[in-house]
Amino acid sequence: xxxxxxxxxxxxxxxxxxxxxxxxxxxxxxxxxxxxxxxxxxxxxxxxxxxxxxxxxxxxxxxxxxxxxxxxxxxxxxxxxxxxxxxxxxxxxxxxxxxxxxxxxxxxxxxxxxxxxxxxxxxxxxxxxxxxxxxxxxxxxxxxxxxxxxxxxxxxxxxxxxxxxxxxxxxxxxxxxxxxxxxxxxxxxxxxxxxxxxxxxxxxxxxxxxxxxxxxxxxxxxx
Ligand code: HEM
Numbered sequence: 688x689x690x691x692x693x694x695x696x697x698x699x700x701x702x703x704x705x706x707x708x709x710x711x712x713x714x715x716x717x718x719x720x721x722x723x724x725x726x727x728x729x730x731x732x733x734x735x736x737x738x739x740x741x742x743x744x745x746x747x748x749x750x751x752x753x754x755x756x757x758x759x760x761x762x763x764x765x766x767x768x769x770x771x772x773x774x775x776x777x778x779x780x781x782x783x784x785x786x787x788x789x790x791x792x793x794x795x796x797x798x799x800x801x802x803x804x805x806x807x808x809x810x811x812x813x814x815x816x817x818x819x820x821x822x823x824x825x826x827x828x829x830x831x832x833x834x835x836x837x838x839x840x841x842x843x844x845x846x847x848x849x850x851x852x853x854x855x856x857x858x859x860x861x862x863x864x865x866x867x868x869x870x871x872x873x874x875x876x877x878x879x880x881x882x883x884x885x886x887x888x889x890x891x892x893x894x895x896x897x898x899x900x901x902x903x904x905x906x907x908x909x910x
Contacts, residue, residue, distance in 0.1 A: 695876070696861035700854055703883035710886025711894070738795045745789030749828075752782045757851045761844050774844075779836045786829045793821050813888040820881050827874040834870055841868055847875070 689698070755764075756778060764774055797818040800806050835843060850863040864872065885891065 690861075692861040692865050696850070696864040697859035699876070700879050701859070703879040706883045707885055711891065714886050714891055738792045738799075742789055742792035742796065745785050745792060748785040749782070749789060752778065752785070756782075756844060757848045760848070760852075771842075775835075779832060783829065783832050783836075786825065786832060790822075790825045790829055793818065793825055797822050813884070816884065817881070817888050817890060820877060820884075824874060824877045824881060827870055827877065831868075831870050831874055834868060843867070843871060847871060 756774075761771070765771070769777075800810050800815065800818055831843075835841065846863050846867050850860060850867075853860045853863070864875070867875075881890075885894075
């Protein structure tokens with residue numbers, strides 16, 4: 688008999704990842720020309736607003752922070768000279784700073800979409816959904832950082848890090864996430880929801896942009 692915890696922390700993440708994979712393959716096969724055209728347009732656009740640039744820069748730094756904090760075991764980080772104190776100060780001040788920068792950028796983008804009529808009428812439901820979801824994920828992430836800076840009883844590197852590593856090596860363990868504080872749980876569940884809806888939203892062009900960029904560079908080299 689599958690328990691609620693297993694459903695939420697073992698089955699749901701894989702379900703979202705499978706939807707992500709199949710959804711992208713489906714969209715690539717059925718609508719490749721539109722997908723590539725949009726990615727090309729984005730790459731050629733010169734007047735991209737500063738909030739969008741700021742958001743992408745912030746997300747990139749946060750992504751790298753998540754890779755270091757969640758994929759590298761504490762012993763490895765200690766081994767290369769990152770004591771727990773150094774790591775946590777870095778995560779709180781550096782991660783927190785970029786978290787806030789990204790939060791301000793997404794807040795401005797969401798407010799613009801809701802408040803300015805011209806943007807509102809030209810926006811799709813999926814654009815509203817992605818904006819709100821990102822707003823909530825980044826907001827809960829910052830709250831989690833504040834939470835971890837105020838308490839010494841919970842170290843996400845001992846609970847969430849191992850859970851992520853077991854998940855990606857196909858040995859899911861729901862017992863770990865059950866012990867995480869609610870704010871972290873909400874952050875992770877919302878993040879997987881974003882993964883699941885990604886192929887059916889504008890995020891699809893984000894994933895295809897690096898491919899399109901490399902393709903363009905290859906063509907330029909050939910000339
Ligand atoms: C399975 C996916 C994810 C996991 C397991 C995860 C885990 C975490 C954890 C444990 C923290 C707290 C860090 C601390 O206390 O210092 C955090 C913070 C944060 N997360 Fe996530 N996260 C995930 C996905 C995402 C996504 C998709 C985004 C953005 C779109 C995001 C944005 C943030 C931000 C802005 C912070 C606060 C700043 C920082 O510490 O970098 N996270 N996340």
